[in-house]
Amino acid sequence: MTQDERGPRPGMSRRAALSLGVAALATPMLSRRAFAAPTQLTMLAWYGHAEPDIVAEFEAENNVKFVPKYYTGGDNMLGLISQSPPGTFDVILSDAEYVQQLNAAGYIEPLDPADYPFDEFFPEFHRFPGHWDGDTLYSVITRFGFLGVAYNTDAMTEAQASTYDVFWDTGLQGKVGHFDWHLPNLGQMSLLNGNASPYDIDTAAWDAVKEKTMTLRRQIGGFFDYGGTFSSLNNGQMLAFAGIGDWITGTLERNGAKVRSVIPEQGGLQFTESFSIGKGSSKAELAKKWIQYITSAKGQAKSAQMAAYPCLIPNQKGWEVLNAENPAEAARQGMVPAQGNAMDLIRSGRIKYRQLPVQQSLEEWNDFWSDYKSA
Amino acid sequence: MRRHISLYGLTFSLPLLIWQLLFFVFPLVFLVALSFWTVRNFRMEPGFDTVNWVTMYGRPVFWQAYGTTLALAAAAAALTSALAFPCAYAIAFKLSPAARRWAIFLMVIPFFTSYLVRVYSWQVFLSDAGIINVMLGWLGLGPFRLLNTVGATMVGYLTLSFPLVVLLQLFSLVFIDRTLIEAAHNMRCGRLRTVFAVVIPSARVGLVIAALFSFILCFGDFVSPIYLGGGDPTTLSILITDTTKSGQQWPRAAVIALTMIATLLVVAFLSVRFAYKGRAQ
Numbered sequence: 221m222t223q224d225e226r227g228p229r230p231g232m233s234r235r236a237a238l239s240l241g242v243a244a245l246a247t248p249m250l251s252r253r254a255f256a257a258p259t260q261l262t263m264l265a266w267y268g269h270a271e272p273d274i275v276a277e278f279e280a281e282n283n284v285k286f287v288p289k290y291y292t293g294g295d296n297m298l299g300l301i302s303q304s305p306p307g308t309f310d311v312i313l314s315d316a317e318y319v320q321q322l323n324a325a326g327y328i329e330p331l332d333p334a335d336y337p338f339d340e341f342f343p344e345f346h347r348f349p350g351h352w353d354g355d356t357l358y359s360v361i362t363r364f365g366f367l368g369v370a371y372n373t374d375a376m377t378e379a380q381a382s383t384y385d386v387f388w389d390t391g392l393q394g395k396v397g398h399f400d401w402h403l404p405n406l407g408q409m410s411l412l413n414g415n416a417s418p419y420d421i422d423t424a425a426w427d428a429v430k431e432k433t434m435t436l437r438r439q440i441g442g443f444f445d446y447g448g449t450f451s452s453l454n455n456g457q458m459l460a461f462a463g464i465g466d467w468i469t470g471t472l473e474r475n476g477a478k479v480r481s482v483i484p485e486q487g488g489l490q491f492t493e494s495f496s497i498g499k500g501s502s503k504a505e506l507a508k509k510w511i512q513y514i515t516s517a518k519g520q521a522k523s524a525q526m527a528a529y530p531c532l533i534p535n536q537k538g539w540e541v542l543n544a545e546n547p548a549e550a551a552r553q554g555m556v557p558a559q560g561n562a563m564d565l566i567r568s569g570r571i572k573y574r575q576l577p578v579q580q581s582l583e584e585w586n587d588f589w590s591d592y593k594s595a
Numbered sequence: 596m597r598r599h600i601s602l603y604g605l606t607f608s609l610p611l612l613i614w615q616l617l618f619f620v621f622p623l624v625f626l627v628a629l630s631f632w633t634v635r636n637f638r639m640e641p642g643f644d645t646v647n648w649v650t651m652y653g654r655p656v657f658w659q660a661y662g663t664t665l666a667l668a669a670a671a672a673a674l675t676s677a678l679a680f681p682c683a684y685a686i687a688f689k690l691s692p693a694a695r696r697w698a699i700f701l702m703v704i705p706f707f708t709s710y711l712v713r714v715y716s717w718q719v720f721l722s723d724a725g726i727i728n729v730m731l732g733w734l735g736l737g738p739f740r741l742l743n744t745v746g747a748t749m750v751g752y753l754t755l756s757f758p759l760v761v762l763l764q765l766f767s768l769v770f771i772d773r774t775l776i777e778a779a780h781n782m783r784c785g786r787l788r789t790v791f792a793v794v795i796p797s798a799r800v801g802l803v804i805a806a807l808f809s810f811i812l813c814f815g816d817f818v819s820p821i822y823l824g825g826g827d828p829t830t831l832s833i834l835i836t837d838t839t840k841s842g843q844q845w846p847r848a849a850v851i852a853l854t855m856i857a858t859l860l861v862v863a864f865l866s867v868r869f870a871y872k873g874r875a876q
Contacts, residue, residue, distance in 0.1 A: 293840055295637070295839070295840050295841055295842065295843055296839075296840070298637045298843055299839070299843055299845070302637075302638060302639070302843070321636070321637050324636060325636070325637065325638060394740060394743075397825075400826060400837075400840075401840065401841075402841060440827070441743050441825060441827075442743040442824075442825020442826055442827055443825065443826035443827060444821075444825065444826065445821060447822075448821060448822055448825075448826075451715070451718060451822075452743075452825075455718065455719075455722045455723075455724065455725070456722070456723060456724055457718075457722050457723055457742055457743065582841055582842045583841070583842050583844070585841070586837070586838075586840075586841035586842060586844075587654070587656075589837070589841075590654075590656050590829070590834065590837050590838075591655075591656050593826070593827070593829050593833075593837070594656045594659050594660060594828065594829045
């Protein structure tokens, strides 16, 4: 009687058992990549940049695990770097005014511009001030945003909020908040005083800025950090806010809060965020790959919609992807090419870069800010 | 008589000594050294320069913040002690042992949750559209500005120190010799007078230590002045963050921190001296 006549034997044949054994032994070799521990990439950044909505795809594609260290403010970032041994951070996100400090202190590596998609960027971002030292690139811009008047849409109209003078409105006494950082607030006061270069002002202009700022003190309901700014706008405790923009109100607006930001008639400020590779990083290649990813059209569209806080993006093709993926958000942020958009604001000259004071020391601005708060 | 240091005694005292050296003395020495360093181009440079002390002590804003912080912490310690005492007294003298255990448990529960979360939750109550103003609105009152005020900061301070003060006062009250209270009553001393003439003097050490802890906690607190007080007025803890936030001025922050430590040491020394005044050592 043949085996066929006997019918299938219960259990497993010797050949099948051998095949299974070989397969089991070979599996880890065949899928070694899947079983390998992910490479850790350390990132020093503002909150949100290493969260899953931004990095999950890159992590999966490259078997990488980001280990973020978040900071609030450029000085905080410099403090963290200076207290860490070289090579601690593979990728460093910085605001433009601090890139020069990072470079001067030798914390970041020079970059090859040919590695990054500058040809896709708007021309204004090809050689962004502070990111280059002569012809050497040190940081690649990834996002930017504007700072103007943040306001509660139930309390005032956009037209009313379209001037910094609204902060002095008697109806807003005790309801005007400050994001507790002197640079954006005093920069806005400088714009209000008509200084074309708000951070490059002489002694007389600086005195005038201080005098004007002091008159605002009685209107102020509080000085808030990152979390306090969110909550005081969200619960309606503050109806107008100086020193911030859509990076705060956009997040709240997306979640249904009745707040918005507007660039006032006196102009607004621009902040930028850019990525550098940390000096001494042992994973510079992977860090470069990350910067290439996040500055690509796909990465840029993702970055513009970051859950932590939205921002404008410098990559034109990123705008196209964003408009295809999420036209409502593209319109809300002003990134629709065919209509009045963020680039038009920059090109009209209404936006000035936020930077460190030029003719005064940073200490002088900070000391005045402390005096103002205690007045 | 010369004391003999035994290995047994060392075994138990060494960990404490090592702990104090590692986590108090060494950081303190470093803080003192740091206060003489300088900052150039965002980088700290070791050295010996009194510029930070001269600059900070020469600024009116520093002394203004110092006075504010001292006054707020003293007021918080007094208010917390006054509000906690009836609570501790009731738990110590009016509750059964079983109920007392439950009361102590309830006083410990707040320590299970984050202080920051508790302070944030106060915003829900105190904001203009918050629970308190809504309830006042039902009575045709308000809305009143409750959040971002000194009063709100005080609420935060109470949240921070009230349970601890109650517990410290309670442990002091339960060990009072009850025969003293009975004797006072036998001598026709009224209840209120007994409290002031017998209970409080008997529990003085515990009550003063409780108030001292409240003062220490509130003096260095950053959370309530920022999240309930809106950062206005500036306290020393806020001034420290302001100083470090711009220009990496950690040495100047060290000057503020050392002044705070010195103040707390003086207050603690005076408090303990007052607490044990007239008592047999």
